[in-house]
Amino acid sequence: MLDLTTFKNQLMAAVTQYGGKVLLAIFAFIIGRMLIGTIMRFLSTRMNSAKIDRDVQPFLLSLTSVTFNIMLLLSCAGVLGVQTTSFVAILGAAGLAVGLALQGSLANFAGGVLILIFKPFRVGDLVSAQGFTGHVEAIRIFDTVLLTPDNKTITLPNGGLSTGAITNISGKGKxxxxxxxxxxxxxxxxxxxxxxxxxxxxxxxxxxxxxxxxxxxxxxxxxxxxxxxxxxxxxxxxxxxxxxxxxxxxxxxxDNILAPAPAEVHVVMQPTKA
Missing domain, CATH: 3.30.70.100 (Alpha-Beta Plaits)
Structure with missing residues (x-):
């Protein structure tokens, strides 16, 4: 049976050793969350004033928020005395594995974000890209949909669109x-x-x-x-x-305008020698 006195002594020793770190980690977490909230509100305001597309704003804000929160958790773990080097290595290895597995999809994803931000074309524009010409029917995060003059639907990956040549035929309005x-x-x-x-x-x-x-x-x-x-x-x-x-x-x-007259061809026969 556990001695009550021994338990109290161990508890007091743990509180003495780790209590300050726990309180400091909690304090750091609360302050960090407040700072992240302030930063996210500032970024949202700046994006609106910069007229960044509303379709891409939630993604950028979410990505930024997740990044800051991961950094905050690692910092709090460091305050508690937890070795974060192994966590960082595991996250890096996992990110590398996912990146290699989804290399093509990530390129298309990044291309979609660039298209939404820099707007080389908009929905409804007549564009020519990658050997196809048509009106932009939809700009999605991984691909762009064109509607050709003969009513065919062409789906183009955004990775190639963001790095290749695009002719925006209707960009000037005429x-x-x-x-x-x-x-x-x-x-x-x-x-x-x-x-x-x-x-x-x-x-x-x-x-x-x-x-x-x-x-x-x-x-x-x-x-x-x-x-x-x-x-x-x-x-x-x-x-x-x-x-x-x-x-x-x-x-x-x-108006009695005549078509071009056909060219006359004169064939001259040369006598042949017997």
């Missing part, structure tokens, strides 16, 4: 539709240009507050070639493209 048309040389440059300009003026999707280009790009014996550049909104690109191509033919016919 886009130029480039086309080439040809007509017979006898029609004359001015007549052909006036006919093309009529089509552009009648196109409902062409912007009205900007000058469109109808430029002579090539002259041959039988034809005159024009570069036609029409400005429009990104979501109206194909509307302009097909409208102009259809109505150019009708307008040329209405």
């Amino acid at each position: 886009i130029r539709v480039d086309m080439v048309f040809a007509a017979g040389a006898p029609n004359g440059v001015d007549k052909i240009r006036a006919s093309i300009q009529k089509v552009i003026a009648s196109c409902p999707s062409a912007l009205k507050d900007i000058e469109h280009d109808v430029l002579v790009t090539k002259l041959t014996e039988n034809a005159i070639f024009f570069d036609v550049r029409v400005w429009t909104h990104p979501d109206r690109y194909w509307d302009v493209y097909y409208f102009v191509h259809e109505h150019i033919s009708k307008q040329f016919s209405s």
Whole structure:
């Protein structure tokens, strides 16, 4: 049977030896939690003032909070006299193992965070990346979803998007539709240009507050070639493209503009010797 006096003496010795450390660790934990709360509120305010995307703010705040709390727990353990070197080594080894196992996923995760923060494109933008062109339908933490003009859904990993070249076609709010048309040389440059300009003026999707280009790009014996550049909104690109191509033919016919004459080929037969 345990002697009560001995138990009291052991308890007093433990309190004397560890009591101060326990109280100091508790005090450090409380102060640390208060400091972490203050820091997190400050970071949240700064993120809002910096207009960081609200979708990524919770993740960044959570990651920061977890990091600070782990550091606080290790510090409190050190105050109690616990050797934290082994804990740090175990955490490092576990982090390395997880990182190697999820290397591709972590790259996509980091890429998603970078895209959400720096915004090289937004939902609804028309972009071209990794050989695909389409409107951005969703930006997720691991991948980005594109909707192509022919209604196909393309899922691209964010790791490649964050490190590769991206063409944001609609980033400036307007886009130029480039086309080439040809007509017979006898029609004359001015007549052909006036006919093309009529089509552009009648196109409902062409912007009205900007000058469109109808430029002579090539002259041959039988034809005159024009570069036609029409400005429009990104979501109206194909509307302009097909409208102009259809109505150019009708307008040329209405204005009696002839198509380029086919090139004549003359074959000269050489007499053969007997």
